[in-house]
Amino acid sequence: xxxxxxxxxxxFFVVNKGLTEKExxxxxxxxxxxxxxxxxxxxxxxxxxx
Numbered sequence: 554x555x556x557x558x559x560x561x562x563x564x565f566f567v568v569n570k571g572l573t574e575k576e577x578x579x580x581x582x583x584x585x586x587x588x589x590x591x592x593x594x595x596x597x598x599x600x601x602x603x
Contacts, residue, residue, distance in 0.1 A: 559565055572580070
């Protein structure tokens with residue numbers, strides 16, 4: 554992944570609007586599911602290697 558540089562004469566501003574409680578819960582649920590799938594795939598990979 555490369556470094557993004559600002560062109561001369563251009564300023565980028567990032568505005569943090571925050572998350573609603575619903576958005577926060579959806580992201581948390583997604584991360585939890587992702588971790589479960591990743592752990593399951595890793596355990597399957599270990600079983601095949603053994």
